[in-house]
Amino acid sequence: MTDALRVVDVAEEHVDSAWQVRQRSFGPGGDKDEWRKTALEFAQDGRYLGVLDGDELVAAARIWPFEQWWGGRRIPMAGVAGVVVAPEYRGRGVASLLMRAVLKRSVEKGYPLSALYPATTVLYRHLGYEFGGGRYQFTFPAADLRTLGGRGVQVRKAGKADAQLFIELASKLHAAERSNGPLIWPLSEVESWLGDDDNFAYVADDGFVVYNWSDGNLSVDEMVAGSEETARALWATVGSGASIARSVYVHTAPTDPVHLLAEHEAEAQARVQRWMLRLIDAPAAIAQRGYAAGAVLDLSVRIEDADLPANAGDWRLSVADGTGSLVAAEPAEDAVRLGARGLAALYAGTPVAALRGAGLLSGGSAAADAALDNAFGGSTAYMIDYF
Numbered sequence: 001m002t003d004a005l006r007v008v009d010v011a012e013e014h015v016d017s018a019w020q021v022r023q024r025s026f027g028p029g030g031d032k033d034e035w036r037k038t039a040l041e042f043a044q045d046g047r048y049l050g051v052l053d054g055d056e057l058v059a060a061a062r063i064w065p066f067e068q069w070w071g072g073r074r075i076p077m078a079g080v081a082g083v084v085v086a087p088e089y090r091g092r093g094v095a096s097l098l099m100r101a102v103l104k105r106s107v108e109k110g111y112p113l114s115a116l117y118p119a120t121t122v123l124y125r126h127l128g129y130e131f132g133g134g135r136y137q138f139t140f141p142a143a144d145l146r147t148l149g150g151r152g153v154q155v156r157k158a159g160k161a162d163a164q165l166f167i168e169l170a171s172k173l174h175a176a177e178r179s180n181g182p183l184i185w186p187l188s189e190v191e192s193w194l195g196d197d198d199n200f201a202y203v204a205d206d207g208f209v210v211y212n213w214s215d216g217n218l219s220v221d222e223m224v225a226g227s228e229e230t231a232r233a234l235w236a237t238v239g240s241g242a243s244i245a246r247s248v249y250v251h252t253a254p255t256d257p258v259h260l261l262a263e264h265e266a267e268a269q270a271r272v273q274r275w276m277l278r279l280i281d282a283p284a285a286i287a288q289r290g291y292a293a294g295a296v297l298d299l300s301v302r303i304e305d306a307d308l309p310a311n312a313g314d315w316r317l318s319v320a321d322g323t324g325s326l327v328a329a330e331p332a333e334d335a336v337r338l339g340a341r342g343l344a345a346l347y348a349g350t351p352v353a354a355l356r357g358a359g360l361l362s363g364g365s366a367a368a369d370a371a372l373d374n375a376f377g378g379s380t381a382y383m384i385d386y387f
């Protein structure tokens with residue numbers, strides 16, 4: 001690495017080179033003007049970092065201002081995207097330099113969590129990210145959805161003005177289901193999907209669906225239903241396209257009721273894209289998530305975290321009445337020992353046996369393992385959206 005490399009906030013004058021690095025990294029495509037507009041929004045809000053060599057931008061990464069559901073509570077989450085390094089600068093630590101700055105900025109912006117879809121795990125594992133959950137895509141026969149019924153439910157076409165309502169309906173459902181993983185997008189993004197003519201959105205009293213065409217079939221991007229009847233009605237609305245579309249691709253939880261409603265099982269080949277999680281501020285992340293009702297935990301943990309030393313050290317981890325805390329404590333012989341990766345995977349509900357099997361957790365006791373599984377377990381962590 002040359003000494004001239006420095007991390008900066010991407011400014012307007014760098015945006016054209018950022019586009020070039022992006023094209024060389026992800027391939028051609030995309031609308032440059034549209035991309036530029038969004039890029040400037042990230043830049044203006046201090047959520048677009050780059051690496052300069054002299055005056056030339058050679059790497060960049062963005063932070064989405066998301067919230068994420070954990071145990072039915074929403075927590076601010078830095079969604080890292082568009083990590084790119086110019087080809088001639090790769091293989092000498094530029095992405096690592098940039099990602100360390102992304103972690104630092106995420107701390108400054110007060111995000112307890114960060115998540116990303118990795119194109120390569122190595123880079124992010126070195127920085128404390130570990131798999132947290134998946135984005136699942138199932139394929140159902142459109143004809144099966146068409147006949148689901150729900151005819152008594154009023155379904156109306158939705159538009160941009162319904163964005164806030166969509167967020168509220170989704171929030172109600174995720175809180176009630178104690179969901180793990182799904183995102184809440186900024187309101188402006190939801191408005192922009194709903195204003196997009198390529199998306200078809202329908203809303204009922206306690207649910208909504210957003211779908212679009214995908215290679216002659218239909219693809220459901222978002223689906224929220226607060227009752228069986230609404231689920232039936234919204235799926236049947238999508239399935240009404242069965243005379244043209246043979247299949248409906250569905251991004252949803254692996255435990256979504258649609259699996260129990262549709263006559264035939266989803267096609268055997270489901271797609272899973274895994275995403276990674278990192279705790280940026282461990283005490284805040286532990287305090288802000290929800291836990292299994294009735295879970296009780298009170299044990300010593302030792303965390304190693306070289307990149308974010310505020311997370312490192314000896315702690316007392318407690319959970320009771322659905323709420324958790326991580327408080328600095330004296331070192332203990334029987335402490336559960338974890339690094340940043342183990343902590344992220346534990347937080348996301350990975351069974352402790354799997355963490356031990358991968359060398360990501362040690363110490364503690366069998367009783368501690370059972371209590372940890374009980375507190376952090378719950379429904380499988382998933383995301384509906386890619387970013």
Ligand SMILES: CC(C)(COP(=O)(O)OP(=O)(O)OC[C@H]1O[C@@H](n2cnc3c(N)ncnc32)[C@H](O)[C@@H]1OP(=O)(O)O)[C@@H](O)C(=O)NCCC(=O)NCCS
Nearest residue numbers: 025083084085090091092093094095096118119120122123
């Ligand atoms: C992936 C990318 C960002 C890596 O940039 P980079 O500056 O070469 O990364 P670094 O030199 O900091 O590498 C950090 C670690 O990741 C590893 N790594 C980097 N690219 C890798 C790859 N393609 N496959 C496996 N490991 C990789 C490095 O070997 C290094 O690990 P090590 O220290 O154990 O050897 C860059 O190749 C790129 O822009 N690719 C195209 C776009 C892309 O895939 N972006 C990621 C989106 S999530």
